[in-house]
Amino acid sequence: MMVAVFAAMLLALVMGRFGPAWLAAASLASCLGLFVWLFLFEIYSQDYGFRMPWLQL
Amino acid sequence: MSAAFDRGELMTAKLNDLALLSMMLIIATILTAAMVLQYAYGELPCPLCLLQRAAMFGVCFGIILHFRYGASARHTGVSLLFALLLLIVSVRQTLLDIYPRPGHSYIGSAVFGLHMPVWSVLIALAILLAFAIKLTLLGSQVTGRPATGAFGKLAGLASLYVIALCAINFVSVILQCGFGECHTFGYKLL
Numbered sequence: 001m002m003v004a005v006f007a008a009m010l011l012a013l014v015m016g017r018f019g020p021a022w023l024a025a026a027s028l029a030s031c032l033g034l035f036v037w038l039f040l041f042e043i044y045s046q047d048y049g050f051r052m053p054w055l056q057l
Numbered sequence: 058m059s060a061a062f063d064r065g066e067l068m069t070a071k072l073n074d075l076a077l078l079s080m081m082l083i084i085a086t087i088l089t090a091a092m093v094l095q096y097a098y099g100e101l102p103c104p105l106c107l108l109q110r111a112a113m114f115g116v117c118f119g120i121i122l123h124f125r126y127g128a129s130a131r132h133t134g135v136s137l138l139f140a141l142l143l144l145i146v147s148v149r150q151t152l153l154d155i156y157p158r159p160g161h162s163y164i165g166s167a168v169f170g171l172h173m174p175v176w177s178v179l180i181a182l183a184i185l186l187a188f189a190i191k192l193t194l195l196g197s198q199v200t201g202r203p204a205t206g207a208f209g210k211l212a213g214l215a216s217l218y219v220i221a222l223c224a225i226n227f228v229s230v231i232l233q234c235g236f237g238e239c240h241t242f243g244y245k246l247l
Contacts (some may be wrong), residue, residue: 001230001237001238002104002107002108002230002234002239003227003230003234003236005107005108005111006107006111006223006227006230007225007227008225009111009114009118009227010220010223010224010227012118013114013121013219013220013223015119015123015124015218016073016099016118016121017121017152017216017220017225021126023120024118024122026136028118029117031111031115032115032138035108035111035115035142036119036142037144038104038108039105039108039142039145039149042105043149046209051179052209
């Protein structure tokens, strides 16, 4: 999934510099969605993630 | 009166460009340093570290748009959004590592006495502070022209450098994580 975050970010940067604005915005929105999803996965995954068992939120 | 007003407006636009170019160059330097630590010293980034890098690229995205299309509050908004994400991720990682437990110690070596997530907190705060100061002193230019001349070329080169850094990171992430979860043990595809 991290690959998808960086792929979307790279596409957004390239389109932001050279391509149409709508494609840059769409890529960035995809990246943002993947970013948030991956972050939530990382901090809530019991087996693999970065949980903080000493903090009950 | 009008000429003086135009000169003032031009000066404000140039200061705005200078501030944003400085921010992009500083972020690019930080990302370069992180990559030197990764490739020269073998300090592989953890998943949250990679997300922090992505957030820094997101801040640069807003600045790249500024130099291509001209000043806009939207571009500033994008950069601020990613600066906020950088702060959230780095604070989370700092809170995680502040309580040592097996397998979850700080990743990487300390730089000037601070570990990477703590630096990321400071970097995120510095970016937010820089935008706050810039907006306070220069105001928000709702419209503006793209930078031209030598300054525009320098901004274009800096943008290309950031894109190259992102491309290298993209390849590096493929090698480290493959198409699954990331680990700091080694490069999955090497």
